[in-house]
Amino acid sequence: MLKNAIYAQSGGVTSVINASAFGVINACRDMKDRIGTLYAAYNGILGILHEDLIDTANESDADIKALRYTPGGAFGSCRYKLESLEKNRKEYERLIEVFSAYNIEYFFYNGGNDSADTCLKVSLIANELGYPIKAIHIPKTIDNDLVITDNCPGFGSVAKYVATSIKEAGFDLASMCATSTKVFIMEVMGRNAGWIAASSALASTDSSMPPHIILFPELVFDEGKFLSIVEQTVKSYGYCVIVTSEGIKNNAGELLSASGISDAFGHAQLGGVASLLAEMVHKKLKYKCHYAIADYLQRSARHIAARVDVEQAIAVGDAGVKLALSGHNAIMPYIKRVTQEPYSWIIDYAKLEDVANYERFMPRSFINKNGFHITEECRNYLAPLIQGEDHPPYIDGLPNYIKLKNVKVNKKLPAFTSTS
Amino acid sequence: MLKNAIYAQSGGVTSVINASAFGVINACRDMKDRIGTLYAAYNGILGILHEDLIDTANESDADIKALRYTPGGAFGSCRYKLESLEKNRKEYERLIEVFSAYNIEYFFYNGGNDSADTCLKVSLIANELGYPIKAIHIPKTIDNDLVITDNCPGFGSVAKYVATSIKEAGFDLASMCATSTKVFIMEVMGRNAGWIAASSALASTDSSMPPHIILFPELVFDEGKFLSIVEQTVKSYGYCVIVTSEGIKNNAGELLSASGISDAFGHAQLGGVASLLAEMVHKKLKYKCHYAIADYLQRSARHIAARVDVEQAIAVGDAGVKLALSGHNAIMPYIKRVTQEPYSWIIDYAKLEDVANYERFMPRSFINKNGFHITEECRNYLAPLIQGEDHPPYIDGLPNYIKLKNVKVNKKLPAFTSTS
Numbered sequence: 001m002l003k004n005a006i007y008a009q010s011g012g013v014t015s016v017i018n019a020s021a022f023g024v025i026n027a028c029r030d031m032k033d034r035i036g037t038l039y040a041a042y043n044g045i046l047g048i049l050h051e052d053l054i055d056t057a058n059e060s061d062a063d064i065k066a067l068r069y070t071p072g073g074a075f076g077s078c079r080y081k082l083e084s085l086e087k088n089r090k091e092y093e094r095l096i097e098v099f100s101a102y103n104i105e106y107f108f109y110n111g112g113n114d115s116a117d118t119c120l121k122v123s124l125i126a127n128e129l130g131y132p133i134k135a136i137h138i139p140k141t142i143d144n145d146l147v148i149t150d151n152c153p154g155f156g157s158v159a160k161y162v163a164t165s166i167k168e169a170g171f172d173l174a175s176m177c178a179t180s181t182k183v184f185i186m187e188v189m190g191r192n193a194g195w196i197a198a199s200s201a202l203a204s205t206d207s208s209m210p211p212h213i214i215l216f217p218e219l220v221f222d223e224g225k226f227l228s229i230v231e232q233t234v235k236s237y238g239y240c241v242i243v244t245s246e247g248i249k250n251n252a253g254e255l256l257s258a259s260g261i262s263d264a265f266g267h268a269q270l271g272g273v274a275s276l277l278a279e280m281v282h283k284k285l286k287y288k289c290h291y292a293i294a295d296y297l298q299r300s301a302r303h304i305a306a307r308v309d310v311e312q313a314i315a316v317g318d319a320g321v322k323l324a325l326s327g328h329n330a331i332m333p334y335i336k337r338v339t340q341e342p343y344s345w346i347i348d349y350a351k352l353e354d355v356a357n358y359e360r361f362m363p364r365s366f367i368n369k370n371g372f373h374i375t376e377e378c379r380n381y382l383a384p385l386i387q388g389e390d391h392p393p394y395i396d397g398l399p400n401y402i403k404l405k406n407v408k409v410n411k412k413l414p415a416f417t418s419t420s
Numbered sequence: 421m422l423k424n425a426i427y428a429q430s431g432g433v434t435s436v437i438n439a440s441a442f443g444v445i446n447a448c449r450d451m452k453d454r455i456g457t458l459y460a461a462y463n464g465i466l467g468i469l470h471e472d473l474i475d476t477a478n479e480s481d482a483d484i485k486a487l488r489y490t491p492g493g494a495f496g497s498c499r500y501k502l503e504s505l506e507k508n509r510k511e512y513e514r515l516i517e518v519f520s521a522y523n524i525e526y527f528f529y530n531g532g533n534d535s536a537d538t539c540l541k542v543s544l545i546a547n548e549l550g551y552p553i554k555a556i557h558i559p560k561t562i563d564n565d566l567v568i569t570d571n572c573p574g575f576g577s578v579a580k581y582v583a584t585s586i587k588e589a590g591f592d593l594a595s596m597c598a599t600s601t602k603v604f605i606m607e608v609m610g611r612n613a614g615w616i617a618a619s620s621a622l623a624s625t626d627s628s629m630p631p632h633i634i635l636f637p638e639l640v641f642d643e644g645k646f647l648s649i650v651e652q653t654v655k656s657y658g659y660c661v662i663v664t665s666e667g668i669k670n671n672a673g674e675l676l677s678a679s680g681i682s683d684a685f686g687h688a689q690l691g692g693v694a695s696l697l698a699e700m701v702h703k704k705l706k707y708k709c710h711y712a713i714a715d716y717l718q719r720s721a722r723h724i725a726a727r728v729d730v731e732q733a734i735a736v737g738d739a740g741v742k743l744a745l746s747g748h749n750a751i752m753p754y755i756k757r758v759t760q761e762p763y764s765w766i767i768d769y770a771k772l773e774d775v776a777n778y779e780r781f782m783p784r785s786f787i788n789k790n791g792f793h794i795t796e797e798c799r800n801y802l803a804p805l806i807q808g809e810d811h812p813p814y815i816d817g818l819p820n821y822i823k824l825k826n827v828k829v830n831k832k833l834p835a836f837t838s839t840s
Binding site for chain 1: 429432433435463466490491492493494495496497498499500580583584585587588589590591592593594595596598599600601604606622623692694695710711712713714715716717719720721722723724726803806807808809811814816817818819821
């Protein structure tokens with residue numbers, strides 16, 4: 001009897017995580033003689049714990065193909081971090097119990113740092129319990145902060161969205177700045193790593209072009225230096241475009257967004273470092289300011305995905321299945337840059353113990369001397385990752401994204417109650 | 421000797437105002453035997469007052485064609501409202517002085533309400549002074565608030581951007597809401613008219629689909645009713661997506677964004693009604709909230725322009741030239757809907773006195789009974805306006821927008837100092 005497989009999505013979704021799902025499902029369908037049923041977990045790892053499983057065979061080939069260009073997590077994702085093996089061994093044992101009930105040998109877990117760690121632990125406990133598993137981590141994160149891989153699926157499309165948006169807003173500012181807004185600030189994601197903010201620099205090929213200033217969470221925010229560069233930029237070019245990571249910090253290591261601003265109720269404001277910076281510029285330099293907060297728009301903007309990102313997302317999914325079938329366990333397929341110009345890449349794989357629980361920040365050599373822009377080295381790294389367009393099909397003027405049927409299978413096991 | 425023409429952009433730019441510029445310039449180039457030089461004013465009406473003029477003949481056909489897909493204002497726009505004829509007659513006389521020095525008979529003024537009024541006054545004072553002018557207003561505004569015209573060039577593309585963004589963010593929320601954000605709020609432009617907010621509804625074809633709630637500036641914001649619908653929506657669907665106009669007001673007629681929130685410096689926060697609503701939902705209903713503020717991104721997002729909007733923007737520019745050449749003065753070419761299904765339209769024209777200083781709000785029949793969504797009548801009106809894609813060309817992963825040479829002509833007149 002053929003062994004079965006299960007696929008689950010984890011953590012914040014991206015505009016191309018479903019392209020990885022497509023890669024996994026498509027590869028499994030191609031390997032019908034070696035893999036039985038491919039289940040998908042409903043709402044990520046919670047779907048496995050609670051036996052909320054979907055038989056992907058109920059989805060048509062056409063609908064599965066549509067995953068290639070549909071943002072969000074088609075089977076549901078979740079923010080749920082399993083505790084350590086020592087603290088809540090029961091949850092890990094439950095995963096194995098469900099795997100066993102469904103004759104699962106292949107576990108494809110599509111996520112970032114946390115899920116790499118979970119995936120590793122699943123393989124460890126399965127080994128301990130003598131359960132044969134091939135646990136494969138499929139990388140995904142807009143934050144681009146996984147180690148070993150040259151870049152993370154999901155990042156290139158956010159980068160393209162951010163660089164395009166800043167280029168467009170820059171055209172707007174340039175045409176209006178004589179009598180209107182002088183300073184525009186765009187806040188992008190990135191709590192600890194400045195990769196997304198850095199990518200906006202691709203819109204700027206000389207120092208006169210927006211963005212003029214980029215604020216990274218890796219460096220301490222220096223108000224005086226910042227304001228002086230804003231002023232200098234407005235004096236030189238008539239306007240100043242700024243991109244800030246949501247996670248910039250003061251010299252006490254506190255998030256700027258959590259310090260200082262409070263609302264009528266006396267609460268620290270949710271997010272909103274952009275509004276704080278706008279107020280600072282307005283108060284100190286008297287310039288008219290505007291700001292945008294992209295928030296979820298940036299990680300769901302499938303309409304402006306990078307083709308190379310879509311292709312890599314599919315490739316890691318596809319490779320995950322092939323690596324599992326060739327007997328690999330506790331590994332992550334990753335993207336390796338082979339040549340810079342023309343850009344080319346292959347899929348290699350790494351041990352999960354070398355990936356889980358490490359975070360990759362912007363190296364100092366990627367940030368320029370004054371700390372407010374990127375270096376050529378960084379530009380060379382980023383430039384290939386936003387290449388190519390992959391327009392979704394449109395219907396009635398809007399992208400024609402798919403909703404799967406997601407019919408759940410009947411449960412076989414008693415309900416699970418976590419008792420950590 | 422052939423008479424010359426001048427083209428100027430006014431007020432907030434759109435992603436297709438340059439498509440109207442293309443329409444004007446292209447038509448003038450086609451009419452070389454009837455129109456001499458086509459000047460463009462640098463930074464709008466200020467460029468005429470200060471004789472900062474560009475000879476568009478210096479721009480290649482290829483660059484002019486690229487205006488079709490370039491956002492922002494290619495010659496610069498401005499926020500500068502001429503005072504009334506009574507208050508500052510000198511400014512109007514200066515316009516005529518510049519027209520006369522450059523042998524201008526055709527004045528194409530591309531803007532919204534204010535510029536329609538300016539255009540009308542220019543024609544009046546020219547008439548008084550016995551100067552022959554054909555003053556043509558080319559409509560443009562993302563706010564969609566000009567009267568007589570079925571819709572305004574610039575609006576359809578913002579509508580497409582907003583509906584696409586909300587559709588995409590909705591996919592993100594739906595896949596994460598079980599364990600993460602339950603409420604997402606997107607703030608869009610619209611101080612007095614809710615057209616842009618309304619357009620987000622095109623992403624929702626049944627009540628389960630985002631956006632679930634739309635807040636219009638035409639209605640008084642009712643906190644109790646709002647919170648109760650948010651709660652009900654989260655209970656029914658697991659999450660709630662909200663689109664708010666920046667201009668929503670309380671029952672005292674005050675902007676919500678200016679009431680209540682202040683920062684560490686004690687200033688009312690710039691913009692940011694979305695953060696206020698997020699805090700309200702978080703505090704009262706305990707849901708995790710996220711919010712996005714699109715700001716200038718929405719009006720510069722040429723990468724997701726509606727093809728019909730681009731075509732109409734070109735058509736009003738083209739028609740403006742032809743109407744001027746056939747002797748019309750003090751008029752505005754506008755878009756007339758001919759058939760609903762299939763959607764078809766023609767260009768007609770209206771007298772400026774019937775357009776200037778009127779504002780078109782969402783009629784009550786376009787807002788549903790509870791005040792938090794649109795009606796079918798509104799949907800039928802909006803749906804055709806976002807149709808079709810018009811992807812710009814891309815280079816190195818980013819839209820390949822054009823910057824014109826914008827070489828200024830040598831001044832002939834003494835400097836102008838406004839002495840209002």
